[in-house]
Each structure stands twice: as structure tokens, then as C-alpha cells.
Amino acid sequence: MAPAPSSTSSAVTLNINGEKHHLTVDHRTTLLDALRERLDLTGTKKGCDQGQCGACTVLVDGRRAVSCLNLAVAAEGREITTIEGMAEGDRLHPVQQAFLDLDGYQCGYCTPGQICSAIAVIEEHAAGWPSAATEDVRPEAGPPPLTPDEIRERMSGNLCRCGAYVSIVQAVTRAAEAHHAAAHDGDRADRPETPEETAA
Numbered sequence: 125m126a127p128a129p130s131s132t133s134s135a136v137t138l139n140i141n142g143e144k145h146h147l148t149v150d151h152r153t154t155l156l157d158a159l160r161e162r163l164d165l166t167g168t169k170k171g172c173d174q175g176q177c178g179a180c181t182v183l184v185d186g187r188r189a190v191s192c193l194n195l196a197v198a199a200e201g202r203e204i205t206t207i208e209g210m211a212e213g214d215r216l217h218p219v220q221q222a223f224l225d226l227d228g229y230q231c232g233y234c235t236p237g238q239i240c241s242a243i244a245v246i247e248e249h250a251a252g253w254p255s256a257a258t259e260d261v262r263p264e265a266g267p268p269p270l271t272p273d274e275i276r277e278r279m280s281g282n283l284c285r286c287g288a289y290v291s292i293v294q295a296v297t298r299a300a301e302a303h304h305a306a307a308h309d310g311d312r313a314d315r316p317e318t319p320e321e322t323a324a
């Protein structure tokens with residue numbers, strides 16, 4: 125039975141991968157420990173436990189966050205997505221598939237965090253966010269090309285002790301291209317047909 129809330133603990137409801145979880149947590153419990161130790165969501169990994177390695181990266185309201193530096197009580201009311209929530213049934217998320225197809229891992233320990241980060245990186249880039257590697261940050265310059273340097277900079281919070289970086293960059297590139305193509309097709313489907321298309 126879950127312990128009753130006290131002066132040092134609180135009952136919280138965490139919305140994780142679209143499912144609500146009710147638990148009582150010590151106020152010092154990190155989101156990472158709540159996921160792994162209380163909810164058996166062990167896909168999220170603990171590396172340094174101090175915000176340096178990115179192994180514990182999850183998405184909070186669609187933005188990446190290192191779960192070892194976030195308290196579980198502060199995550200109440202937020203939409204949390206972990207690696208367990210990325211696939212749709214048997215269909216992997218395109219970023220997961222790209223990591224698989226291009227060997228974007230060796231031991232796999234950093235991989236859940238890398239994938240969560242990459243998913244957010246692709247969204248951030250598509251939304252036009254610049255990075256420290258972006259040469260022209262004027263809004264009118266538009267999104268920079270997602271070059272290997274851009275990917276390396278944007279993914280620099282995620283360390284890989286196996287050094288699978290070359291394949292990781294390739295996987296993010298492929299997934300970003302697929303995301304861009306899908307968005308482009310969506311734009312075309314949304315726009316009205318030209319007179320030539322209507323006549324065809």
C-alpha cells in the first residue's frame with residue numbers, strides 16, 4: 125500500500141505516456157527515480173544522476189528534460205513522455221527506426237535518452253529554433269540546414285560512452301529528412317489545388 129502523504133511527502137498524479145499514475149513520493153524524489161523505482165519504467169536510464177550525461181532524458185510537455193534534475197512533485201500536471209511511449213503499437217517512432225537501421229548505438233545504455241533528445245531536436249529545428257552552431261540567427265534567415273555540425277551541437281547534452289556518435293548523427297539526419305518530407309507532403313495536401321492540378 126502506498127504510504128500516506130506527510131510533511132515530507134505528497135500524493136501526486138503523473139501523466140506518463142498518456143496514462144495517469146497515482147503515487148505518494150518523498151519531496152526529494154526525482155522524476156527519474158519515480159519512473160524507474162516506483163513505476164518500473166526502466167527504459168529511462170540513470171547515468172551520472174547530476175545532469176551531465178543526458179541518459180535520463182525524457183520529454184516534458186514536448187520539451188526535453190533531464191529527469192534526474194526534475195522533482196517528481198514538480199512534474200504533476202505535465203505531459204511526460206518516456207522512451208516506452210514513443211512507438212505506436214508495433215510501429216517504432218521514425219527516430220527509433222532510424223537508430224535501428226543505421227546502428228545508432230552499441231551497448232544501448234545512452235540510446236533512450238539519445239532518441240528522446242533527437243525527437244525534440246527535430247521538432248525544435250523544424251520550429252526554427254537556432255543553436256550555438258547556427259551562423260545566421262536573424263529570424264528572417266529561417267531555419268538553418270540541419271547539418272552534422274548542427275546535430276552535434278543540438279545533441280551535445282547526450283553523451284555516448286561507446287562513441288557511436290557517427291551513426292547517431294546519421295540516424296538523426298535520416299529521421300529529420302523523413303520528418304521534413306512528411307511535413308512538406310502535409311503542406312501540399314492542405315493547400316488548394318492549382319487550376320492545372322484540377323484540370324489534370
Ligand code: FES
Nearest residue numbers: 171172173178192
Ligand atoms: S543521469 Fe541525468 S543527466 Fe546523467
Ligand code: FES
Nearest residue numbers: 230232284285286
Ligand atoms: S551506445 Fe553505449 S553509451 Fe551510447
